[in-house]
Amino acid sequence: MDGGIEHLVEKALSLREKGLTRKEIALELHLSEETVSWLLARGVKAEKPPADIYIGWRSIGIYPDRLNRIAIIIADIIDEEMQKKDDYVETVVGIALNGIPLATLVALQLNLEFTIFRPTYQEGEGIVKGAFASNYAGVEGKRVVIVDDVLSSGTTMAKTIEAVREHGGTPVLACVVVNKTRRDEIDGVPLRGLIRTNVV
Numbered sequence: 001m002d003g004g005i006e007h008l009v010e011k012a013l014s015l016r017e018k019g020l021t022r023k024e025i026a027l028e029l030h031l032s033e034e035t036v037s038w039l040l041a042r043g044v045k046a047e048k049p050p051a052d053i054y055i056g057w058r059s060i061g062i063y064p065d066r067l068n069r070i071a072i073i074i075a076d077i078i079d080e081e082m083q084k085k086d087d088y089v090e091t092v093v094g095i096a097l098n099g100i101p102l103a104t105l106v107a108l109q110l111n112l113e114f115t116i117f118r119p120t121y122q123e124g125e126g127i128v129k130g131a132f133a134s135n136y137a138g139v140e141g142k143r144v145v146i147v148d149d150v151l152s153s154g155t156t157m158a159k160t161i162e163a164v165r166e167h168g169g170t171p172v173l174a175c176v177v178v179n180k181t182r183r184d185e186i187d188g189v190p191l192r193g194l195i196r197t198n199v200v
Contacts (some may be wrong), residue, residue, distance in 0.1 A: 005042075008054065012039040023121040027098070030055035030150045030178075053197045055150050055178050061101075070194070071105030074175050077192050078110065078145055081173050089172060090142040093117050093132075095160055099148035102177070106147050113137035117146075117160045130163050139169030151176045151193065154186050161187045 008029065015025045026036045035052040060066045082088055089112060094103025096118040107114035115137045119130040132139065146160050157174055164171045171189045179193030 005039075009039050009042045012036055016040060021121050026152065027156070030057075030152065032152050053180055055180070055197075057149070057177070061098075064101075064105075067101055068105050070177060071102055071109055073194060074102065074106050074147065074177075075109035077175060077194075078106070078173060081190065081192060085172075087172055088143060089145045091115060091137050091139055091144045091169070093139065093144050093146045093160065093164065093171075095119065095146065095148040095156060098150070099146075102149060103147035106145075106175075113142070115139060117163060119156055119159055130159060132163070132167065139164050139167050141168055143170045143172050145173040145175060146171055146189075148174075148176050150178045150180065151183075151191070152180050154181055154183055157186050157191070161189050 008031075011029060012025055015028055020028065022033050022036050022040070025031075025040075026033045029036065031039075031054060032052050060070060078089060089110070091113040092103045092107040092110070092115075094100040094114065094116050096116055100116055103116075104114055106112075113136075116133040117130055118133065144164055146157065146164070148157060148160075151157055151174075157176075161171045161174070174186060174189050174191045176191070176193045177195065179191065179196045182196075183191055185191050
């Protein structure tokens with residue numbers, strides 16, 4: 001990655017100046033909130049940075065064809081998981097912001113309905129609520145797969161699963177491009193990632 005830690009510090013500070021919360025900065029940079037706190041305080045604190053892994057996937061994200069190739073792989077994983085369990089999916093939920101393009105393309109690959117979940121955040125409180133976009137499919141009575149780009153702690157995915165259930169849907173699978181945890185499920189929902197990272 002160009003610039004290393006100093007580049008991340010600059011990006012974090014720039015996003016803070018634009019009014020993003022610590023959680024929103026963490027989502028944008030694909031880092032934990034703990035790491036973002038450290039980046040924002042860099043120079044003030046002399047402590048060692050928390051263990052985290054920066055995920056930069058701009059070379060994929062800027063070209064729709066490359067995103068579509070990732071979506072094809074995710075769709076294949078969804079098919080595989082549904083065949084294993086003799087189950088099915090009716091709707092793909094994309095988590096705003098970075099999960100939307102992938103979920104759209106996955107839904108296209110599988111010829112399924114698509115909707116968006118928009119989590120909202122408050123500084124110091126994390127995710128406080130969220131809403132499904134009204135211009136897209138509903139989840140009530142539907143079996144859904146949830147798609148996002150990076151799973152850092154699992155909090156956003158857990159809140160999305162909770163929201164699907166509160167709206168009468170049944171989450172049957174969660175898929176991400178990168179899983180930065182050791183988790184294979186979240187709140188009873190199987191979790192599959194194309195890539196799993198670990199700090200060793």
